[in-house]
Amino acid sequence: MRRFFLLVIGLALGATAWAQYTPKPGETVMRMNIQGKGVVDILLYTKQAPKTTSRIIELVQSGFYDRQKFFEVARKPRPYMARFGDPNTKSKPLDDRSIGTGGSGQKIPFEDSGFKHVEGAVGLARQDNDKDSGDSMFYIMLAPAKFLDGAYTIFGQVVSGLDVLQRLDVGDTASSVTIVRG
Numbered sequence: 489m490r491r492f493f494l495l496v497i498g499l500a501l502g503a504t505a506w507a508q509y510t511p512k513p514g515e516t517v518m519r520m521n522i523q524g525k526g527v528v529d530i531l532l533y534t535k536q537a538p539k540t541t542s543r544i545i546e547l548v549q550s551g552f553y554d555r556q557k558f559f560e561v562a563r564k565p566r567p568y569m570a571r572f573g574d575p576n577t578k579s580k581p582l583d584d585r586s587i588g589t590g591g592s593g594q595k596i597p598f599e600d601s602g603f604k605h606v607e608g609a610v611g612l613a614r615q616d617n618d619k620d621s622g623d624s625m626f627y628i629m630l631a632p633a634k635f636l637d638g639a640y641t642i643f644g645q646v647v648s649g650l651d652v653l654q655r656l657d658v659g660d661t662a663s664s665v666t667i668v669r670g
Contacts (some may be wrong), residue, residue: 490543509648516541518548518644523663525656528628528649530610536601537643540622543596543653544643545667547624553593553665559587561656566631570656571613573625582659591623598622598640605633608646608653628653 489639511517513552518530532541562568576590596612598619600622603609609629612622622641630653646653 507648511668513670515670516545517668517670518544519666519668520553520649520662521664521666522649522652522656524662526652528652529647530628530644531647533541533601533642536603537599537641540596540599540641540643540664541591543594544624546625547592548665552624553662554584556662557582558656558658558660558662559632561658561660561669563630567654568631568633569627569629570653571625571627572662573613573623575624588625591625595620595625596622596641599643600638601642602641603642603643603645604644605629605636605640607631608650609642609657610644610646611636612641612643623646630654645658 508527509517516532516534518532520528520530522528532544534541552575553573555578556572556575558570558572559574559577559582560571571588574588574590576584576586580587605611607629611627613625613627615621619639628646
């Protein structure tokens with residue numbers, strides 16, 4: 489009876505609740521709890537993008553990303569990316585013209601981690617004309633985009649929760665973002 493009860497609860501919560509990634513020794517994972525959708529685990533490339541991941545970890549540990557909203561989810565004409573990390577999304581309506589321009593106020597220089605823009609890749613957003621203008625905003629690829637390779641710092645890869653990303657909508661909130669170490 490207990491197994492049946494646990495199975496029913498598991499189905500009600502969704503498969504993603506059971507599919508969280510357990511980091512191996514030495515790995516660092518950023519865990520995003522997306523309200524009403526599930527959990528997205530991102531393996532951080534701490535060796536290949538040390539400056540970027542160090543700053544992202546610092547922001548996560550300060551609570552900077554908690555209760556922020558996804559302000560762009562581009563799916564047409566084909567799946568592309570979801571964008572996150574603007575603190576303005578906590579207090580302003582998502583149609584405010586300043587959404588997508590906010591940050592922590594600390595620039596992160598470009599790091600060529602050598603990774604490609606595949607589905608689930610996580611990259612540091614930046615201004616179009618300045619590779620060294622990354623800050624707190626990042627994007628998660630919903631599909632491959634080779635034309636972006638080499639132009640942005642790829643600092644992580646989704647290792648569980650791709651199904652959650654496919655159900656994302658603009659305005660979805662990360663109730664909490666935490667760091668999990670192996």
